[in-house]
Amino acid sequence: MNELGDLYQEIILDHYKRPRNAGRLQEPSCSAAGDNPLCGDKISVTVRTAGDRIEDIRWNGAGCAISTASASLMSEAVKGKSKPEFEALFDRFHAMVTGTGGSEGLDKLEVFSGVSEFPVRVKCASLAWHTLKAALEGKNDTVSTE
Numbered sequence: 153m154n155e156l157g158d159l160y161q162e163i164i165l166d167h168y169k170r171p172r173n174a175g176r177l178q179e180p181s182c183s184a185a186g187d188n189p190l191c192g193d194k195i196s197v198t199v200r201t202a203g204d205r206i207e208d209i210r211w212n213g214a215g216c217a218i219s220t221a222s223a224s225l226m227s228e229a230v231k232g233k234s235k236p237e238f239e240a241l242f243d244r245f246h247a248m249v250t251g252t253g254g255s256e257g258l259d260k261l262e263v264f265s266g267v268s269e270f271p272v273r274v275k276c277a278s279l280a281w282h283t284l285k286a287a288l289e290g291k292n293d294t295v296s297t298e
């Protein structure tokens with residue numbers, strides 16, 4: 153992970169060691185599971201929505217530092233957002249980690265900008281996002297990055 157830079161690495165390790173919003177909501181409005189077999193990352197997301205707004209989110213997972221930190225940072229970034237706002241943020245995040253877009257407006261999520269150089273890591277960083285998207289779209293199948 154040295155390739156991601158010291159400051160970014162520090163933030164990622166902080167979220168890996170002290171994940172935010174970890175757990176599971178009682179009676180969620182929607183949920184989904186995600187699987188990244190390439191790295192062995194697994195995640196499940198439970199969401200409570202009010203109208204089209206993400207009121208609360210919890211996630212459970214086991215995986216590498218990047219996937220765990222990404223789920224943690226995502227959970228902070230999306231809380232209170234509407235579904236269209238989430239989708240716009242997802243698109244910007246995805247563009248950044250795949251190297252087709254910059255990090256403008258992504259705030260702390262910028263710590264994942266370095267993964268664009270490492271295709272295997274892109275899947276780790278985006279697993280939680282794909283899983284949340286599936287949950288909001290009402291898809292109950294497990295999302296796989298493969």
Ligand code: ZN
Nearest residue numbers: 191193216276
């Ligand atoms: Zn991973």
